[in-house]
Amino acid sequence: MFRFSMSRGLLAVSLLSLTASAALAQSCTPKVAAGDLITPGKLVMSTNPTLPPLQFVDSSGDLKGMRIELGTEIAKRLCLEAEYIRIEFSAMVPGLQSGRWDMIDTGIFFTEERAKIMQMIPYEDQAISVSVAPGYDKKIIGKDDLAGMTIGVEIGGFEETKTRLLDKELRDAGKLGLTIQTFDNFALAYQALRAGQVQGVVSIDAVAKDYDARGDFKRALSGLYPAPVALAFKSSKLADAVSATLKEMKADGSLKTLFDKYGLPMVAGDYSVKGPGR
Structure with a gap:
Protein backbone atom coordinates (compact mmCIF):
# COMPACT_ATOMS: atom_id res chain seq x y z
CA MET A 1 0.00 0.00 0.00
CA PHE A 2 1.24 3.46 -0.83
CA ARG A 3 0.47 6.78 0.81
CA PHE A 4 1.16 10.06 -0.89
CA SER A 5 1.76 13.38 0.83
CA MET A 6 -0.48 16.34 0.18
CA SER A 7 0.97 19.46 -1.43
CA ARG A 8 2.04 22.18 0.98
CA GLY A 9 -0.81 24.40 -0.17
CA LEU A 10 -3.42 21.95 1.09
CA LEU A 11 -1.45 20.49 3.98
CA ALA A 12 -1.43 23.85 5.64
CA VAL A 13 -4.71 24.61 7.32
CA SER A 14 -6.17 27.63 5.62
CA LEU A 15 -9.04 29.81 6.78
CA LEU A 16 -11.53 31.48 4.51
CA SER A 17 -14.31 33.77 5.76
CA LEU A 18 -17.19 34.82 3.57
CA THR A 19 -17.99 38.52 3.80
CA ALA A 20 -21.66 38.18 2.89
CA SER A 21 -22.20 35.80 5.78
CA ALA A 22 -20.24 38.09 8.08
CA ALA A 23 -22.38 41.09 7.16
CA LEU A 24 -25.57 39.21 7.92
CA ALA A 25 -24.19 37.86 11.20
CA GLN A 26 -23.71 41.44 12.35
CA SER A 27 -27.32 42.37 11.56
CA CYS A 28 -29.19 39.72 13.56
CA THR A 29 -28.91 37.73 16.77
CA PRO A 30 -27.15 34.34 16.50
CA LYS A 31 -29.47 31.38 16.97
CA VAL A 32 -26.70 29.35 18.62
CA ALA A 33 -25.26 30.25 22.02
CA ALA A 34 -21.62 31.33 22.09
CA GLY A 35 -20.80 28.42 24.41
CA ASP A 36 -21.87 25.95 21.74
CA LEU A 37 -19.45 27.37 19.15
CA ILE A 38 -15.67 27.24 18.71
CA THR A 39 -15.68 31.01 18.11
CA PRO A 40 -18.70 33.10 19.18
CA GLY A 41 -20.57 34.45 16.18
CA LYS A 42 -18.94 32.07 13.70
CA LEU A 43 -19.77 28.68 12.23
CA VAL A 44 -16.39 27.08 11.66
CA MET A 45 -16.56 24.24 9.13
CA SER A 46 -13.98 21.79 7.83
CA THR A 47 -13.91 20.91 4.15
CA ASN A 48 -11.65 19.00 1.80
CA PRO A 49 -11.95 20.98 -1.45
CA THR A 50 -10.85 18.27 -3.87
CA LEU A 51 -14.30 17.10 -4.97
CA PRO A 52 -15.73 19.12 -7.86
CA PRO A 53 -18.58 20.08 -8.17
CA LEU A 54 -19.34 19.55 -4.48
CA GLN A 55 -16.39 21.37 -2.93
CA PHE A 56 -13.37 22.68 -4.79
CA VAL A 57 -11.08 25.67 -5.26
CA ASP A 58 -11.66 27.69 -8.42
CA SER A 59 -9.06 29.42 -10.58
CA SER A 60 -9.21 32.48 -8.33
CA GLY A 61 -8.45 30.44 -5.22
CA ASP A 62 -12.01 30.69 -3.88
CA LEU A 63 -13.99 27.85 -2.35
CA LYS A 64 -16.92 26.81 -4.52
CA GLY A 65 -19.44 24.00 -4.82
CA MET A 66 -22.77 22.73 -3.55
CA ARG A 67 -21.60 21.92 -0.04
CA ARG A 77 -29.82 31.51 8.59
CA LEU A 78 -28.25 30.96 12.01
CA CYS A 79 -27.01 34.57 11.96
CA LEU A 80 -23.41 33.37 12.04
CA GLU A 81 -20.33 34.12 9.96
CA ALA A 82 -19.27 31.18 7.79
CA GLU A 83 -15.61 30.21 8.14
CA TYR A 84 -13.98 27.28 6.36
CA ILE A 85 -10.91 25.32 7.29
CA ASP A 105 -19.03 19.96 5.81
CA THR A 106 -17.23 17.65 3.43
CA GLY A 107 -19.86 15.03 2.67
CA ILE A 108 -18.94 12.47 5.31
CA PHE A 109 -20.85 9.23 4.72
CA PHE A 110 -23.28 8.31 7.48
CA THR A 111 -22.67 5.03 9.26
CA GLU A 112 -24.08 3.69 12.53
CA GLU A 113 -20.51 3.43 13.86
CA ARG A 114 -19.82 7.11 13.21
CA ALA A 115 -23.16 8.09 14.77
CA LYS A 116 -21.96 6.53 18.03
CA ILE A 128 -19.40 5.44 -5.21
CA SER A 129 -18.02 5.18 -8.73
CA VAL A 130 -14.91 3.90 -10.43
CA SER A 131 -13.15 6.26 -12.84
CA VAL A 132 -10.62 5.17 -15.45
CA THR A 150 -4.75 -1.21 -9.29
CA ILE A 151 -7.16 1.23 -7.67
CA GLY A 152 -6.48 4.59 -6.00
CA VAL A 153 -8.67 5.98 -3.23
CA GLU A 154 -8.58 8.67 -0.54
CA ILE A 155 -7.41 7.32 2.79
CA GLY A 156 -9.65 7.01 5.81
CA GLY A 157 -13.12 7.43 4.36
CA PHE A 158 -16.18 5.43 3.35
CA GLU A 159 -14.72 5.05 -0.13
CA GLU A 160 -11.61 3.29 1.17
CA THR A 161 -13.73 1.02 3.38
CA LYS A 162 -15.90 0.00 0.44
CA THR A 163 -12.90 -0.44 -1.86
CA ARG A 164 -11.48 -2.91 0.64
CA LEU A 165 -14.88 -4.61 0.85
CA LEU A 166 -14.91 -4.90 -2.94
CA ASP A 167 -11.43 -6.44 -2.84
CA LYS A 168 -12.67 -9.01 -0.31
CA GLU A 169 -15.78 -9.78 -2.37
CA LEU A 170 -13.65 -10.46 -5.42
CA ARG A 171 -11.20 -12.69 -3.53
CA ASP A 172 -14.01 -14.58 -1.78
CA ALA A 173 -15.44 -15.32 -5.23
CA GLY A 174 -12.12 -16.84 -6.29
CA LYS A 175 -11.12 -13.92 -8.49
CA LEU A 176 -8.10 -11.68 -8.47
CA GLY A 177 -8.36 -8.94 -5.87
CA LEU A 178 -7.49 -5.27 -6.09
CA THR A 179 -4.15 -3.61 -5.53
CA ILE A 180 -5.21 -0.61 -3.43
CA GLN A 181 -3.16 2.57 -3.21
CA THR A 182 -4.29 5.22 -0.73
CA PHE A 183 -3.84 8.98 -1.12
CA ASP A 184 -4.29 11.91 1.21
CA ASN A 185 -7.03 13.35 -1.00
CA PHE A 186 -8.96 12.65 -4.18
CA ALA A 187 -7.04 15.24 -6.21
CA VAL A 198 -3.17 3.47 -10.98
CA GLN A 199 -5.73 2.01 -13.37
CA GLY A 200 -8.78 3.40 -11.62
CA VAL A 201 -9.93 5.72 -8.85
CA VAL A 202 -12.83 5.13 -6.48
CA SER A 203 -14.69 8.33 -5.59
CA ILE A 204 -18.31 9.39 -5.11
CA ASP A 205 -20.77 9.38 -7.99
CA ALA A 206 -21.10 13.16 -8.33
CA VAL A 207 -17.34 13.66 -8.62
CA ALA A 208 -16.82 10.86 -11.14
CA LYS A 209 -19.77 12.17 -13.15
CA ASP A 210 -18.28 15.67 -13.23
CA TYR A 211 -14.87 14.44 -14.42
CA ASP A 212 -16.59 12.29 -17.06
CA ALA A 213 -18.68 15.22 -18.33
CA ARG A 214 -15.52 17.30 -18.72
CA GLY A 215 -13.77 14.51 -20.62
CA ASP A 216 -11.02 14.15 -18.02
CA PHE A 217 -11.76 10.58 -16.91
CA LYS A 218 -14.34 7.96 -17.88
CA ARG A 219 -16.84 6.82 -15.28
CA ALA A 220 -16.67 3.04 -15.70
CA LEU A 221 -19.04 2.02 -12.88
CA SER A 222 -21.40 3.97 -10.67
CA GLY A 223 -24.07 3.47 -8.02
CA LEU A 224 -21.96 1.14 -5.87
CA TYR A 225 -22.69 0.84 -2.14
CA PRO A 226 -25.28 3.65 -1.89
CA ALA A 227 -25.45 5.43 1.46
CA PRO A 228 -26.50 8.82 2.87
CA VAL A 229 -24.01 11.63 3.29
CA ALA A 230 -24.14 13.74 6.45
CA LEU A 231 -23.08 16.89 8.23
CA ALA A 232 -21.32 16.10 11.52
CA PHE A 233 -21.03 17.91 14.87
CA LYS A 234 -19.70 17.58 18.39
CA SER A 235 -22.29 19.91 19.95
CA SER A 236 -25.79 18.44 20.12
CA LYS A 237 -27.32 21.93 20.47
CA LEU A 238 -25.62 23.13 17.30
CA ALA A 239 -26.71 19.94 15.51
CA ASP A 240 -30.32 20.61 16.56
CA ALA A 241 -30.12 24.19 15.27
CA VAL A 242 -28.74 23.04 11.91
CA SER A 243 -31.39 20.32 11.70
CA ALA A 244 -34.11 22.94 12.18
CA THR A 245 -32.47 25.09 9.49
CA LEU A 246 -32.40 22.24 6.97
CA LYS A 247 -36.06 21.50 7.67
CA GLU A 248 -36.80 25.18 7.10
CA MET A 249 -34.88 25.13 3.81
CA LYS A 250 -36.76 22.03 2.72
CA ALA A 251 -40.10 23.65 3.54
CA ASP A 252 -39.39 26.86 1.62
CA GLY A 253 -37.99 25.01 -1.39
CA SER A 254 -34.48 26.47 -1.25
CA LEU A 255 -32.87 23.12 -0.42
CA LYS A 256 -34.39 21.44 -3.46
CA THR A 257 -33.36 24.39 -5.62
CA LEU A 258 -29.75 23.97 -4.49
CA PHE A 259 -29.73 20.22 -5.07
CA ASP A 260 -31.39 20.59 -8.47
CA LYS A 261 -28.78 23.17 -9.46
CA TYR A 262 -26.10 20.50 -9.08
CA GLY A 263 -28.21 17.53 -10.14
CA LEU A 264 -27.89 15.81 -6.78
CA PRO A 265 -30.39 13.65 -4.86
CA MET A 266 -31.72 14.70 -1.46
CA VAL A 267 -32.26 12.10 1.25
CA ALA A 268 -35.78 10.83 1.82
CA GLY A 269 -35.49 11.46 5.57
CA ASP A 270 -36.54 14.46 7.65
CA TYR A 271 -33.07 15.88 8.50
CA SER A 272 -33.24 14.74 12.10
CA VAL A 273 -30.05 14.37 14.12
CA LYS A 274 -28.66 10.91 14.71
CA GLY A 275 -25.96 10.42 17.31
CA PRO A 276 -25.07 9.63 20.91
CA GLY A 277 -28.09 9.94 23.19
CA ARG A 278 -30.57 10.09 20.27
Missing part, protein backbone atom coordinates in the same frame (compact mmCIF):
# COMPACT_ATOMS: atom_id res chain seq x y z
CA ILE A 68 -19.88 25.29 0.31
CA GLU A 69 -23.10 27.03 -0.72
CA LEU A 70 -25.08 24.88 1.70
CA GLY A 71 -22.76 25.57 4.63
CA THR A 72 -22.78 29.28 3.93
CA GLU A 73 -26.58 29.37 3.75
CA ILE A 74 -26.87 27.44 7.02
CA ALA A 75 -24.54 29.94 8.71
CA LYS A 76 -26.52 32.85 7.26
CA ARG A 86 -9.39 23.40 4.41
CA ILE A 87 -8.00 20.11 5.66
CA GLU A 88 -7.54 16.47 4.66
CA PHE A 89 -10.43 14.14 5.36
CA SER A 90 -8.38 11.89 7.65
CA ALA A 91 -8.01 14.81 10.13
CA MET A 92 -11.67 15.81 10.21
CA VAL A 93 -13.16 13.54 12.86
CA PRO A 94 -10.20 13.95 15.27
CA GLY A 95 -10.36 17.71 14.69
CA LEU A 96 -14.08 17.79 15.43
CA GLN A 97 -13.61 15.85 18.65
CA SER A 98 -10.74 18.09 19.78
CA GLY A 99 -12.69 21.29 19.10
CA ARG A 100 -10.93 22.64 16.02
CA TRP A 101 -14.19 23.17 14.09
CA ASP A 102 -17.92 23.14 14.75
CA MET A 103 -19.12 21.16 11.75
CA ILE A 104 -17.75 18.75 9.18
CA ILE A 117 -19.19 9.12 18.39
CA MET A 118 -20.66 12.33 16.90
CA GLN A 119 -23.92 14.02 15.99
CA MET A 120 -24.83 13.50 12.32
CA ILE A 121 -27.55 14.80 10.00
CA PRO A 122 -28.00 12.75 6.80
CA TYR A 123 -28.93 15.15 3.99
CA GLU A 124 -27.64 13.84 0.66
CA ASP A 125 -27.84 10.48 -1.11
CA GLN A 126 -24.64 9.30 -2.72
CA ALA A 127 -22.87 6.15 -3.91
CA ALA A 133 -8.39 7.02 -17.91
CA PRO A 134 -10.05 8.16 -21.17
CA GLY A 135 -8.02 5.66 -23.18
CA TYR A 136 -8.65 2.66 -20.92
CA ASP A 137 -9.96 -0.04 -23.27
CA LYS A 138 -10.90 -2.89 -20.94
CA LYS A 139 -14.66 -3.39 -20.87
CA ILE A 140 -16.13 -2.84 -17.41
CA ILE A 141 -19.79 -3.67 -16.92
CA GLY A 142 -19.76 -4.95 -13.33
CA LYS A 143 -17.68 -5.43 -10.20
CA ASP A 144 -16.09 -8.63 -11.48
CA ASP A 145 -14.45 -6.70 -14.32
CA LEU A 146 -12.39 -4.78 -11.74
CA ALA A 147 -10.54 -7.95 -10.67
CA GLY A 148 -6.77 -7.50 -10.76
CA MET A 149 -6.87 -3.71 -11.20
CA LEU A 188 -3.84 13.26 -5.70
CA ALA A 189 -5.60 10.01 -6.56
CA TYR A 190 -6.81 11.47 -9.85
CA GLN A 191 -3.35 12.87 -10.55
CA ALA A 192 -1.99 9.35 -10.15
CA LEU A 193 -4.63 8.07 -12.57
CA ARG A 194 -3.65 10.70 -15.11
CA ALA A 195 0.01 9.69 -14.70
CA GLY A 196 -0.77 6.00 -15.16
CA GLN A 197 0.25 5.05 -11.62
